[in-house]
Amino acid sequence: MRRVAVTGMGIVSPLGTSLGEYRDRLLAGEPAGAPITLFDPAALSTRIAAEVRGDVGERVERDRKVAFGVAAARLAMADAQIQGAPLTPNGAGVSMGMGLELFCMDDMVEFMGAERIPAGRDASTFLQTPSDTCIHRIAREHGLREPPMLHVSACAASTDAIGAAFRQVRSGRRRWMLAGGADSMINPLGVAGFCKIDAMTTRNGDPSRASRPFDRDRDGFLLGEGAAVLVLEDLDDALARGARIHAEILGYGSSLDAHGISEPHPEGEGALLAMRRALDSAGVGAGEVTHVNAHGTSTPKNDPVETLALRRLFGERAGEVTVNATKSMIGHLVSASGAAELVAHMACAGAGWIHPTINLENPDPACDLDYVPRVPRRMRSPLALKNSFGFGGQNASIVVRAPC
Amino acid sequence: MDAGPRHHQARAALAVTAAGACVPRDGDDTMSAVVPFLRVPKTRKFMGKQDRMAVIAAGRALAGVDLPAEARIRTGFYLAVGFIPFERPEIETLAEHSAEAGAFSMARFSGEAIHRVNPLLTFRCLPNMPMFHVSANFGVMGGYLVTYPGAGQLYVALQEAACALEAGEIDRALVGGVADQDNFLVEFGLRRSPPCDGARPVDAAAFVLLEREADARARGVTPGLRLTALDVAYNPREEATHEETPNAGGHDYFGPASLPMALTEAFRERRSLRHRVTTRDGFDAASTWEAA
Structure with missing residues (x-):
């Protein structure tokens, strides 16, 4: 088996589009929640989100997620400094977790009266952007000739995408991979859909304190948007070309809850299974892990169950393991969340730090671990777990060593 | 395509030991047909048509399969889902109550339209719900x-299932495709991925149970088909917008369920199968299965 290095990272986030800015703002505990500006949320019950600000480059698509994904891939390639290195695109591919393709309400109202879409209007007029276009755009731009992988496992999608890419490089089926995720559901239909199922925070008057994982007063997630892409590379290749190595991915595991459509297994069975599979894949015992970057959504259901699963995994050591939640600052990037949070962890760990969980003011008695509240902490050891749990019971975990 | 499909190097013989499909023709009632397969019948209200088709097909595939609880924990799931099928009545309700002078009104949408649709709509069209x-x-x-959303991606899923089986990460893989294609919104998705000339998009779901042949035989199970070649190649195109997928059904286009449908038929008839898809979004994939 090959060892798998992270040699490039690209981020498009509500806290910036450069690794340094992203890391610094995370370590400063800066919240990204604010009133929605991308459209008028009018009477929707949630009117706040964590938006990506500024220009992320090419916007040939109506939907932001494809532009985010393409931009993050470009940033990751630049960070890896692959161009000019003796690393050809042969044996390389792309693996991305992507959000839903939603229809555009403006078009919908215009076209619903017609029996058929008028001639000259195609699906991309009607749909905001077909989700699969992102992987093909990235493959074309970087000349990646291996079959691209698209993951649609909801909030676990980009962790699955990175995990699948890791397995391909580790098994020797690929020399290197671009892997991550992109999403933006900050549009009328996306926000309304989450409002309908009461999944999001309604703390509209206090957006900077709305995302509060593991806090007693949490009331749902803060919707975010963005993309994150990694360059995963055979470690020997990376060393041979003198690449900077951000981290090493050691293992990946996934599982299905087989339980509830909108609620996790009450004993955290699926989450525990995914974490154990990731550790087995890494050849690492739970006793060696000192930090977890949690899924930590700030929803009433997720946080205590994730806590329980971690307690079951670590046993008596659970209180010694630090757990943080990136969503407390950037919100929930849905299909891109796992990748953006893994980049958050690796960027901060590279500087020797664990970023804080902000807004944890009144701990929930059911959430009784060390969540690194308010201020950053020094990393104690490089081994960490990253969790992502999807709506519908998909669970994915990655074991990472950062810094190497 | 300037490069042919790349061969998947099999380390262990893999075989299909069960298969099942659901092709609801006109008049078929998936609402009733799904009930025998549900642990809790009332969960039917959360299910869209593609969900029901997937459960029926998986139920038919697994009928008679001895799959104890400990084996289910080590059974992997590999699925390709077709274009998102929002139901037309729900879209019409949203559109009608969001319109003001023929244009979209956020005030009407947020204040009126979303309150008229069932919140369960959110669950019924998601690609991870099957x-x-x-x-x-x-x-x-x-x-x-x-x-x-297409047949090329199904092949990618199959390749990952094969690798996971060969690596011993799982003991069985439920591999399948599902596509609700008789749908207003999917019609527009298919405009960028039209089936080959003369083929008609058909609703379909199919699953096969794939496992290491030696394990199956050790349990006294006789496999139906053995995977002898699996090749998936890709050539990124300038215009990745159209797909052409021939399938075993001739004039029926099953989208991502193309290969599992063909496998289900071959499994039932105990005959060998050579299947290939060439898609306009750049996939060139083929597999060969011999009767075991």
Whole structure:
């Protein structure tokens, strides 16, 4: 088996589009929640989100997620400094977790009266952007000739995408991979859909304190948007070309809850299974892990169950393991969340730090671990777990060593 | 395509030991047909048509399969789902109550339209929901890959299933495709991925149970088909917008369910199968299965 290095990272986030800015703002505990500006949320019950600000480059698509994904891939390639290195695109591919393709309400109202879409209007007029276009755009731009992988496992999608890419490089089926995720559901239909199922925070008057994982007063997630892409590379290749190595991915595991459509297994069975599979894949015992970057959504259901699963995994050591939640600052990037949070962890760990969980003011008695509240902490050891749990019971975990 | 499909190097013989499909023709009632497969019948209200088709197909595939609880934990799930099928009545309701002078009004949408649609709509069209319903009703808890939206991606999922089996990460893989194509919104998705000339998009779901042949035979199970070649190649195109997928059904176009449908037929008839898809979004994939 090959060892798998992270040699490039690209981020498009509500806290910036450069690794340094992203890391610094995370370590400063800066919240990204604010009133929605991308459209008028009018009477929707949630009117706040964590938006990506500024220009992320090419916007040939109506939907932001494809532009985010393409931009993050470009940033990751630049960070890896692959161009000019003796690393050809042969044996390389792309693996991305992507959000839903939603229809555009403006078009919908215009076209619903017609029996058929008028001639000259195609699906991309009607749909905001077909989700699969992102992987093909990235493959074309970087000349990646291996079959691209698209993951649609909801909030676990980009962790699955990175995990699948890791397995391909580790098994020797690929020399290197671009892997991550992109999403933006900050549009009328996306926000309304989450409002309908009461999944999001309604703390509209206090957006900077709305995302509060593991806090007693949490009331749902803060919707975010963005993309994150990694360059995963055979470690020997990376060393041979003198690449900077951000981290090493050691293992990946996934599982299905087989339980509830909108609620996790009450004993955290699926989450525990995914974490154990990731550790087995890494050849690492739970006793060696000192930090977890949690899924930590700030929803009433997720946080205590994730806590329980971690307690079951670590046993008596659970209180010694630090757990943080990136969503407390950037919100929930849905299909891109796992990748953006893994980049958050690796960027901060590279500087020797664990970023804080902000807004944890009144701990929930059911959430009784060390969540690194308010201020950053020094990393104690490089081994960490990253969790992502999807709506519908998909669970994915990655074991990472950062810094190497 | 300037490069042919790349061969998947098999380390262990893999075989199909069960298969099942659901092709609801006009008049078929998936609402009733799904009930025998549901652990909790009232969960039917959360299910869209693609969810029901997937559960029926998986139920038919797994009928008679001895799959104890400990085996389900080590059964992986690999699925390709077709274009997102929002139901037309729900879209019409949204559009009608969001319009003001012929244009979209956010005030009407947020204040009126969204209150007129069932919140369960959110659950009925998501591409990961067929996987949820199958896993919940049949207790499948292994690793997974759920992808979208065409026959090329199904091959990618199959390749990952084969690798996971060969690596011993799972003991069985439920591999399938589902596509609700008789749908207003899907019609527009298919405009960029039209089936080959003369083929008609058909609703379909199919699953096969794939496992290491030696393990199956050790349990006294005679496999139906053996995977002898699996090749998936890709050549990124300038215009990745159209797809052409021939399938075993001739004039029926099953989208991502193309290969599992053909496999189900071959499994039933105990005959060998050579299947190939060439898609306009750049996939060139083929597989060969011999009667075991």
